[in-house]
Amino acid sequence: MxxxxxxxxxxxxxxxxxxxxxxxxxxxxxxxxxxxAGRTVTFEEFLGTVHQEADGVYVYDGDMSAYSIGELRQAWERMYPPNGALTAFPYNAYADDVWPDNKKLNITYCISNNFNNNKQAVINAMSVAGAAWAAKALVNFVYVPSQDANCTSANTNVEFDVNYATSTTTLARALPPSTPRELRTLTIYSVAFNPGTGWPLSGLLMHELGHALGFSHEFSQAGSSCTESGGGRPITPYDSGSIMMYPHCGGTNTSALSQSDMEGATQQYGSRVWxxxxxxxxxxxxxxxxxxxxxxxxxxxxxxxxxxxxxxxxxxxxxxxxxxxxxxxxxxxxxxxxxxxxxxxxxxxxxxxxxxxxxxxxxxxxxxxxxxxxxxxxxxxxxxxxxxxxxxxxxxxxxxxx
Ligand SMILES: [Zn+2]
Incomplete structure (x- = not known):
């Protein structure tokens, strides 16, 4: 009531x-x-690749089944998204890759002691980044310091581990929710702690937590030199201010979530406003x-x-x-x-x-x-x-x- x-x-x-x-x-x-608009294959062209069995079932993409034109349209939307939107990683033809309801409010993580002198900065930046996504969407990232001494990809007491590695090119990486636990590590590489990367650590981790929530990159065909394959479902209109953009691809923001990022997250996880x-x-x-x-x-x-x-x-x-x-x-x-x-x-x-x-x-x-x-x-x-x-x-x- x-x-x-x-x-x-x-x-x-x-x-x-x-x-x-x-x-x-x-x-x-x-x-x-x-x-x-912006799709490489129109729905009509897609329909031309579909055949219908005698029992009425539509078969597409080789061996995938759909039971109505509506389901076919959903499958086409996932297979051929328009470029540029905040886009959800696909789990399969019908579902996005998202945290389930029984986990989304308690997405736990540890932070490896291998960060040494940078560990406190990582703790602080993870807190800021997690709070940014949780401000409007019904998700919670929860730091569990008691697991830090054993913070590896084999630790199943947390949903993911935040770990350190050396690289001169890659800043960080993270993987979507359905990734097996032993691969679900958020890695921050040594170069991310150098000045002049263009990404404050908290903004970088907002981007990585976006991947961890199931969002892929927001690369545009308009004004962007970057493209990316892999499919996914667009959720929002294109937004160059998205944290899921890269600056060298036309992104204008590396430090905060945009309104469309927050609206996209509420689409996937529910809203604290409604x-x-x-x-x-x-x-x-x-x-x-x-x-x-x-x-x-x-x-x-x-x-x-x-x-x-x-x-x-x-x-x-x-x-x-x-x-x-x-x-x-x-x-x-x-x-x-x-x-x-x-x-x-x-x-x-x-x-x-x-x-x-x-x-x-x-x-x-x-x-x-x-x-x-x-x-x-x-x-x-x-x-x-x-x-x-x-x-x-x-x-x-x-x-x-x-
Ligand atoms: Zn990324």
Whole structure:
């Protein structure tokens, strides 16, 4: 109960921020729900490589299976991300590489005594770097000094060890969450302690902890001399101020997380700003003060349509077609907000439907504020409508008549 009240108050506060703001242009119904800009392979080209088995299962990338066009699209988004965004390391075709919920608030580490005279500086910089990621996202890095005397990659009392090695070229390295423990070392090399590297130690460790949280490099095709392969899912728009950039690739910041870094982290791990998104009750109706969290859906009461706040931050309306071999899910409308770190969709008590990032920044809304008590309906005719308390339609997706 306490969390619900907190959200409603937060939504009220946000509605003031968003009153009168310019809405992002809606994506027209029937258009592709994900932009192909910046991708090396369009979805249509990808579909040309897919074949469908007699039982309806789609087979792609040799031997990978998908059970709907929606799943195929997710697989394509992961296999061919646009360059430049804060990007999550892939765990497999469907999932990002992230710390699980039972570990993300207690990511423990030790710091090797081999740092000698530099050890206190490492302790301090790790504390600053960990606190930077934990300021807005629901993660905690926890230093366990009692393990320092035995701080090797074989130490399973901590999630990772911070160790020292010599190098004249590499500053530091770290690996994503799913890495086996015996390889999950954050290494700081000798050259990182020299002056003139361009990276304060705390900024360098913010970058490495970004890798440890599952983020890859934010290299851009625009104005950057660097490219990188390896796939991954873009989470945010391109940001040259990301800590996951390199200065020689066009990066402008080596000392602090950018807003998009923090918004990307809240996408993956949850937000300290939005303490909890509230899921809808029942079918077909999203009342004032309720919202859809990442991945949550609101179905029409005849189960033919559903509205989903997708993992990529896009609000999508799907039509489901049932057949003896299963069901296919077709997106018939979207908010056009994929990969902008949209954290949740909220039906505010002022009548506005708003998509916010994990920092409480709006990225899309229906411009229907000033109508307190309004609510949203996912109708059996395929239309999604916001109605005033007197039953007057204020906004719709324009997808009715199905
Ligand atoms: Zn890096």
């Amino acid at each position: 306490k969390k619900s009240r907190t959200l409603v108050r937060a939504a009220l506060a946000m509605s003031i921020v968003c009153g009168g703001c310019d809405a992002a242009p809606d994506e027209a119904a029937g258009e592709p729900v994900t932009t192909t 303490t909890n998104a509230v899921s809808p009750g029942g079918c077909g109706h999203l009342p004032a003060g309720k919202g859809l969290d990442r991945g949550q859906t609101l179905w029409s009461c005849d189960s033919r349509f559903y509205l989903q706040h997708a993992l990529d931050g896009n609000l999508r309306l799907y039509k489901v077609t049932y057949s003896p071999t299963g069901s296919s899910h077709t997106a018939i409308w979207s908010s056009g907000t994929a990969n902008q770190a949209g954290y949740g969709t909220y039906m505010q008590t002022d009548g506005n439907l708003v998509i916010y990032t994990g920092l409480g920044r709006y990225i899309w809304h229906t411009n229907t504020y000033g109508n307190p008590g309004s609510s949203l309906a996912v109708q059996n005719d395929g239309n999604v409508v916001i109605y005033s308390p007197s039953g007057q339609p204020l906004w719709s997706t324009g997808t009715g008549g199905q």
